[in-house]
Amino acid sequence: MARSLxxxxxTVLRFDFRGSGDSDGEFEDTTLPGEVSDGEAALTFLIRQRSxxxxxxxIIGLSMGGRVATILASKDERVKxxxxxxAALDPLRDKFLRQMDKDKLEKLNLGEAVEVSNGWYLEKKGFFDMIDYVIPFEVMGRIKIPMLIIHGDRDFVIPLEEAEKGYSIIKSLNDKNELYVVEGGDHTFSKKEHTLKVIDKTLNWLKRVV
Incomplete structure (x- = not known):
């Protein structure tokens, strides 16, 4: 996507959250407030560039990055x-609790890293305690900027219903807001045909909005 843009x-700034990819830190020490802070720092760096x-x-975000993007869009006036x-928009604490067995819950309470959602997340208690410190559904109603939500109808990590609920909240807030459903698309739009659809929709929407 970054290359296509x-x-x-x-002009695109693509970055890894702390503890991920090429960024410093340990992944298991990640917290949602920390990721929001990373996003704010990235915005600050970006707007200082002369170009x-x-x-x-x-801002564009995938999965938990979409959760962070929603939070930033609701409170940072630099985001247009x-x-x-x-995007993960629903409260996650109860969802993770249902997926963890007793042993994992005990490890979590001791501050150890645990795996949830089939390897999708590995975090310590600090993240678990703060994962819902801001619930996107509760702040989306204050977002007045244009928003595009893209979701696959075969996403078994974050169900399409979350995107539909989010769109129902923002639909009337801006006439450029849109929900685009990728038929057959999984969580990461892994098939080439789905990736191309996401890229095409994103570029066409941006040409109308930016």
């Missing part, structure tokens, strides 16, 4: 548009 003339028009800066891919 650059080829279309957009960037701060009046047209937006937001795009959510397979």
């Amino acid at each position: 650059c080829k279309s003339g957009f 960037v028009d701060r009046r047209r800066v937006g 548009f937001a795009i959510l891919y397979s």
Whole structure:
């Protein structure tokens, strides 16, 4: 996606949250507030670049990144548009609790790292305690900037219903808001045909909005 945006003339900053990819830190020490802070720092860095028009800066997030993007869009006036891919918008604490057995819960209470959702997340108690410190559904109603929500109808990690609920909240807040469902798309749009659909929709929407 970043390469496609650059080829279309957009300036793009792609970064890893702390403890992930090439960023410093340990993944198991990650917290949602920390990821939001990382996003704020990335925005600050981006708007300081001479080639960037701060009046047209937006944010794109996938999965938990979509959760972070929603939180930033609700409170950071520097964000002028937001795009959510397979975003985790629902409260997660109860969802994770249902997926963890007794042994994992005991480890979590002792501050040890635990695995939840088939390897999708590995975190310590600090993250678990703060994972719902902001619930996207509760702040989406205050987001007035344009938003595009893209979700696959074969996403078994974050169900399509979450995207539909999120869109129902923002639908009337901006006439550019849109929900795009990728038929057959999984959580990461892993098939090439689905990836291309996401790229095409994103670029066409941005050309209308930015």
